[in-house]
Structure formats: structure tokens, C-alpha cells
Amino acid sequence: MRTDFDPETLPRRDFYRLLNSLVVPRPIAWVSSRSAEGVDNLAPHSFFTVASVSPPIVQFTSVGVKDTVRNIRANGDFVVNFTPEALFDEVNATGTDFAPDESEFDRAGLTREPSLTVASMRVAESPAAIECRLHSTLVMGDCTLVFGEVTHIAIATNVVDEAGHPLIDKLRPLSRLGLDEWGTIGEVKEIRRIRASEWPREFRPREH
Numbered sequence: 001m002r003t004d005f006d007p008e009t010l011p012r013r014d015f016y017r018l019l020n021s022l023v024v025p026r027p028i029a030w031v032s033s034r035s036a037e038g039v040d041n042l043a044p045h046s047f048f049t050v051a052s053v054s055p056p057i058v059q060f061t062s063v064g065v066k067d068t069v070r071n072i073r074a075n076g077d078f079v080v081n082f083t084p085e086a087l088f089d090e091v092n093a094t095g096t097d098f099a100p101d102e103s104e105f106d107r108a109g110l111t112r113e114p115s116l117t118v119a120s121m122r123v124a125e126s127p128a129a130i131e132c133r134l135h136s137t138l139v140m141g142d143c144t145l146v147f148g149e150v151t152h153i154a155i156a157t158n159v160v161d162e163a164g165h166p167l168i169d170k171l172r173p174l175s176r177l178g179l180d181e182w183g184t185i186g187e188v189k190e191i192r193r194i195r196a197s198e199w200p201r202e203f204r205p206r207e208h
Helices: 012-022 067-075 085-093
Strands: 029-034 040-045 048-052 057-063 077-081 128-140 143-155
Touching: 029 057, 029 067, 040 057, 040 067, 057 128, 067 077, 067 128, 067 143, 077 143
Parallel strands: none
Antiparallel strands: 029 040, 029 077, 048 057, 057 143, 077 128, 128 143
């Protein structure tokens, strides 16, 4: 038995919450940008992914046109700051709808750090930052998809191994779930992808 939901009959907000509760966990783009007036903005966006490998492009979606989108369109760049578990309260605080002339850096007690390749500031407390130059935007319904070409990545030395690979147990990422729920790293499992040439005659998943 299943319960059915129709986007044509369910109120928009209810269907949005339902969708958010199923597309989980979602990584968070903690986007810093700068307004045309020079105000440093910082906001979390939980519709975030890699859009292209070559060229390297990341993409986040803004539900509605918010300060982040206006700033990026005005100045042409932004930074995606990593959201670690240790900054849970600060990440949540920057989701508050402050006035455009107020900086979330200041309201949340976060430190600005100059970027290497863009004007938008990095969050000094964040262990990693992805600097981006605006590639394009795409309006889809009531949302704006923002694509940024990656111009530089800066990662704290204490969260990478000797080969420069980020360590998940050091990064400890936050993710968004449904409603007011957030996810943490939890148990990490490793499994190697099976090549076609190695595929067993009869596939038997492991017992859990």
C-alpha cells in the first residue's frame, strides 16, 4: 500500500515540504556574495550540486529571487563555503531574512577572509571555500538556478591527507533533511563499485 500525492491538488507549500523530505540528505551551499553597495551577504542554500566537471561548474538553486541572486548578478562572483557540524548554529542563523543592508557575517559573528580570485569574501571559520565566477543563471518556475565556474578552491590543511584528499571525518559536513531537520555525517560506509567484468553470475547483496 502507498499514499499518493498530486502536485496539482496539494497546496504548493505542502508539496514543497513533501519533496524536501524525500530528496535527502541535501548538501548545503553556504553562499557568500557582495552587494552593489558593498554589503557582504551570507546565506545557506540546500539545493546544491556539481553541474560540470570540465569546465568545473557548481550549481545552486534559490527559491525566489533573494539577496544572494541579486548580488551575484550585480557583481558576477560568489563563494560556496563548506558547512561543518561545528558551525551548525551559525549556518542556521545566516538563513534569517535580515535586511539587505545588514551583513550576516556580522549578525552571526563570523570572520571575513579575502578570497584569492573573486571579490566576495570567504568565511574564515569554514574549513573549505569554493570561489566561483558567475557562468549563467536560469529561471525555472519560481526558482533561479545559479551556475558558477570554479576559479579556486581553498581547504584548511588540517582536513586533508598527505595527498591533498579531503578527509570526511575531519570535514564533518552538515546536510539538510525535511522540515527543520538537519543531518550529520553518521556512519560512513565504503564499498567499491563492481565492474561489469567482475559481476558475479548471481548477485547477492550483503546481509545488513
